[in-house]
Amino acid sequence: MRIIIYTGKGGTGKTVNSCSTAVNLADSGYRTLILSSDPAHTLSDAFMTDYIGNEPTKIIDNLFALQVDPVTEINKHFNSILTYIASVFFTKGVDETLSYEIAMLPGMTQLFSLLKVEEAMNHGDYDAVVLDMPASGEALRYLYFPKLAGSIGKKLTGFTGVFSGFAKMFQPFSGFSPSSSTLPPANVLQNELDLLGRLESLSGLITDSSVTSLRLVANPDTFSIENAKRALMSANLYGINVDLVIINKIMPKGSPDSYFAKWSVFQNSKVEEAKSNFYPLPIREAKLYDRELRGIDMLRENSKLIFENNDPSNVFYNGKVFEFIREGSGLRMKLKVPFTDKDSFEIIRYGDQISIKVRGPTGYIINVIPLPAATIGMKLAGSKLVKGELDIFFER
Ligand SMILES: Nc1ncnc2c1ncn2[C@@H]1O[C@H](COP(=O)(O)OP(=O)(O)OP(=O)(O)O)[C@@H](O)[C@H]1O
Ligand SMILES: [Mg+2]
Numbered sequence: 032m033r034i035i036i037y038t039g040k041g042g043t044g045k046t047v048n049s050c051s052t053a054v055n056l057a058d059s060g061y062r063t064l065i066l067s068s069d070p071a072h073t074l075s076d077a078f079m080t081d082y083i084g085n086e087p088t089k090i091i092d093n094l095f096a097l098q099v100d101p102v103t104e105i106n107k108h109f110n111s112i113l114t115y116i117a118s119v120f121f122t123k124g125v126d127e128t129l130s131y132e133i134a135m136l137p138g139m140t141q142l143f144s145l146l147k148v149e150e151a152m153n154h155g156d157y158d159a160v161v162l163d164m165p166a167s168g169e170a171l172r173y174l175y176f177p178k179l180a181g182s183i184g185k186k187l188t189g190f191t192g193v194f195s196g197f198a199k200m201f202q203p204f205s206g207f208s209p210s211s212s213t214l215p216p217a218n219v220l221q222n223e224l225d226l227l228g229r230l231e232s233l234s235g236l237i238t239d240s241s242v243t244s245l246r247l248v249a250n251p252d253t254f255s256i257e258n259a260k261r262a263l264m265s266a267n268l269y270g271i272n273v274d275l276v277i278i279n280k281i282m283p284k285g286s287p288d289s290y291f292a293k294w295s296v297f298q299n300s301k302v303e304e305a306k307s308n309f310y311p312l313p314i315r316e317a318k319l320y321d322r323e324l325r326g327i328d329m330l331r332e333n334s335k336l337i338f339e340n341n342d343p344s345n346v347f348y349n350g351k352v353f354e355f356i357r358e359g360s361g362l363r364m365k366l367k368v369p370f371t372d373k374d375s376f377e378i379i380r381y382g383d384q385i386s387i388k389v390r391g392p393t394g395y396i397i398n399v400i401p402l403p404a405a406t407i408g409m410k411l412a413g414s415k416l417v418k419g420e421l422d423i424f425f426e427r
Contacts, residue, residue: 032152032157032159032242033158033243033244034148034159034160034161034162034237034243034244035159035160035161035162035243035344036162036164036243036245036246037049037052037162037163037164038164038166038171038246038248038262039166039249039255039258039259040249040250040254040258040259041166043248043249045163045164046069046074046076046163047077047279047330047333048246048277048279048333048337049065049067049162050077050078050163050330051331051337052161052334052338053065053094053096053161054090054091054094054327054330054331054334055331055334055343056343057092057094058093059343059344061093061157061159062093062158062159063093063157063158063159063160063161064087064095064097064156064157064160065094065095065096065097065160065161065162065163066096066097066098066099066147066148066151066162067096067097067098067162067163068098068099068140068163068164069163069165072098073098073163074096074097074163075096075098076325077330078090078096078325078327078330079325079327080096083096083097083098084098084100085097085098085099085100085103085104091327097147099143099144101140101141101143104146104147105139105140108222108226108229109139109143109222111219111222112222112223113131113134113135115215115216117130117131117133120133142173142230145173146230146233148160148162148233149229149232149233149236152236152242158344159344166258171262171271174245174266174269174271237271238270238271240274240346241346243271243272244273244274244275245262245272246273246274246275246277247262247263247273247276247277247309248276248277249276249277249278251278251301251305252298256304256305259309260309260399260401261401263309263352263353264401265403267351267353267354267355268353268355272346272348273312273348274313274346274347274348274349275314275348276305276313276314276315277315277316277317277337278305278316278317279319280317280319281302281316281317281318281319282294282295283318283319284299302316304396307389307396307398308398308399310352311348311352311367312348312352313347315338317333317336317337318336352366353365353366355403355405358424360426360427361409361412361424361425361427362403362405362409362424362425363422363423363425364402364423364424364425365421366420366421367419367421368389368416368419368420368421372390373416375389375390376389376416378414380410380411383401383404383407384399384400384401384402385399385400385423386398387399387421406425409425409427410426411423411424412424412425412426
């Protein structure tokens with residue numbers, strides 16, 4: 032059983048690459064479900080089919096598609112908890128409509144879309160689930176949310192006995208406490224225990240690298256590559272395995288037109304930069320078609336170009352590119368690098384990122400690496416190169 036998740040900056044090609052992968056998997060005989068939580072009807076646009084809704088719709092043999100409806104999912108899993116928390120706000124004098132608004136944690140909509148993955152996996156109807164996620168940064172937090180809500184929530188529920196763990200998460204906003212406030216009714220607590228159980232199961236699936244792969248989609252431009260790097264760093268922090276980077280929409284080389292030739296040279300330099308930036312992750316290059324990429328045939332062709340003869344359900348890489356280890360009040364960051372000469376690189380920190388300048392055969396390559404929030408308030412204390420790994424230490 033495999034869960035393959037695509038993420039990346041807006042418009043880079045997450046949806047079409049998710050669909051391409053799903054078509055390829057289905058063609059290879061895997062019972063495949065593709066899920067999208069986009070508010071717009073992107074799956075039916077990509078497959079060029081009729082309406083796709085909250086129930087699996089058959090696309091081709093072995094392939095079903097589902098456009099998650101967050102409202103339905105929230106109603107199913109969270110309604111009684113939501114109503115309870117909102118009622119507490121309401122009794123504190125907050126307008127009722129606003130109470131509901133506040134009772135929704137940021138990212139909750141996405142979280143409930145993820146529960147659909149858990150449902151599909153535990154149902155056993157599919158061999159592979161492909162998830163088309165919204166743009167990177169935020170999306171990854173949603174992936175981590177099960178862990179947060181699951182463990183904290185369960186602890187709180189256990190700790191306070193009968194008090195809702197979810198409600199407890201809102202305590203800083205509402206000021207209510209188990210002793211001073213009306214306790215949640217039994218059905219709310221049961222709803223919560225069920226939900227936490229499912230979140231825990233989801234979290235287990237997502238952090239298991241033999242089950243889940245996160246794949247990053249970028250274009251050959253600075254902005255989407257930076258975005259993907261940040262997504263990689265977060266995923267590594269969260270313990271989600273990233274196994275592939277797709278650089279999509281690469282223009283063909285050798286255009287006689289100087290305008291396009293210039294673009295091609297620029298894009299080529301970005302692809303080379305990406306190879307060093309995402310090292311040792313495998314990178315697949317995908318061309319920019321001369322027309323909009325959509326429809327089963329084009330998606331199928333695109334997947335063959337990307338995966339060649341490989342099975343898209345493979346785990347293409349298993350390991351952490353970045354590793355962060357707490358050491359006393361400091362933090363050690365380990366990073367695999369494509370160079371081995373200890374005299375050929377220079378590290379400089381700029382705010383929430385470090386730049387590694389490496390002398391290569393054709394000049395300097397600069398790799399800018401985003402730092403986790405834990406390094407705020409720490410300073411770069413030293414670095415060394417050990418067996419192809421850069422070891423950087425931050426001190427408080
Ligand atoms: N390699 C390509 N060649 C031609 N057109 C492409 C290619 N990749 C994507 N497109 C087109 O670019 C547009 C955006 O692609 P897509 O919807 O997959 O991006 P996305 O990352 O899912 O966007 P969003 O962030 O809005 O969800 C679509 O019209 C798609 O057909
Ligand atoms: Mg999309």
